[in-house]
Amino acid sequence: DVKVTQSSRYLVKRTGEKVFLECVQDMDHENMFWYRQDPGLGLRLIYFSYDVKMKEKGDIPEGYSVSREKKERFSLILESASTNQTSMYLCASSFPGGSKDFGAGTRLSVL
Amino acid sequence: GNSVTQMEGPVTLSEEAFLTINCTYTATGYPSLFWYVQYPGEGLQLLLKATKADDKGSNKGFEATYRKETTSFHLEKGSVQVSDSAVYFCALSDVNQAGTALIFGKGTTLSVSS
Numbered sequence: 001d002v003k004v005t006q007s008s009r010y011l012v013k014r015t016g017e018k019v020f021l022e023c024v025q026d027m028d029h030e031n032m033f034w035y036r037q038d039p040g041l042g043l044r045l046i047y048f049s050y051d052v053k054m055k056e057k058g059d060i061p062e063g064y065s066v067s068r069e070k071k072e073r074f075s076l077i078l079e080s081a082s083t084n085q086t087s088m089y090l091c092a093s094s095f096p097g098g099s100k101d102f103g104a105g106t107r108l109s110v111l
Numbered sequence: 112g113n114s115v116t117q118m119e120g121p122v123t124l125s126e127e128a129f130l131t132i133n134c135t136y137t138a139t140g141y142p143s144l145f146w147y148v149q150y151p152g153e154g155l156q157l158l159l160k161a162t163k164a165d166d167k168g169s170n171k172g173f174e175a176t177y178r179k180e181t182t183s184f185h186l187e188k189g190s191v192q193v194s195d196s197a198v199y200f201c202a203l204s205d206v207n208q209a210g211t212a213l214i215f216g217k218g219t220t221l222s223v224s225s
Binding site (some may be wrong): 041042092101103 | 156157160217
């Protein structure tokens with residue numbers, strides 16, 4: 001089974017902090033994705049990556065950056081956390097054109 | 112641009128009732144279509160998929176048929192169980208863009224009572 005592991009299930013941070021959300025997959029997938037999930041808005045794509053050191057902006061990249069130094073790891077970075085970034089963050093991975101496998105999610109609260 | 116529209120919830124049913132969750136899409140090209148399910152406190156899991164017109168995806172008693180003429184991919188189950196209570200997401204992926212992220216609908220919450 002594909003396993004996508006997100007390092008934290010719950011995080012509480014303060015406004016202005018730099019926040020790192022880590023995601024690791026163990027199936028050698030080329031593609032990795034970060035979404036945020038909010039009530040009434042569904043899932044929205046923040047960033048994705050086709051390969052190591054490659055990244056592409058999704059629909060809502062503002063306030064976020066990403067890092068993909070190794071194929072199996074895709075990090076989402078909030079440079080200066082704000083309260084409107086309180087959300088559920090979901091990481092996913094896949095082969096090109098394949099169905100996505102998701103992690104369990106990280107629920108981030110920014111106070 | 113590509114988009115997915117699914118019926119708003121919540122959908123509340125009694126055990127053994129018939130379920131339909133409507134999903135329609137707008138897309139260029141020939142997308143693959145997916146249904147994902149999210150159980151409480153968990154991430155999303157692929158429920159079923161269809162990659163071309165008239166394909167039927169099925170899993171765990173759920174079915175959905177890719178209807179190009181009506182641009183629809185409605186999810187159905189003949190007899191729901193309490194354990195089916197979850198949020199269901201319809202999604203599409205444009206096969207002409209390898210690795211393109213899925214475009215999701217907003218999700219439909221299903222609540223099944225015994």
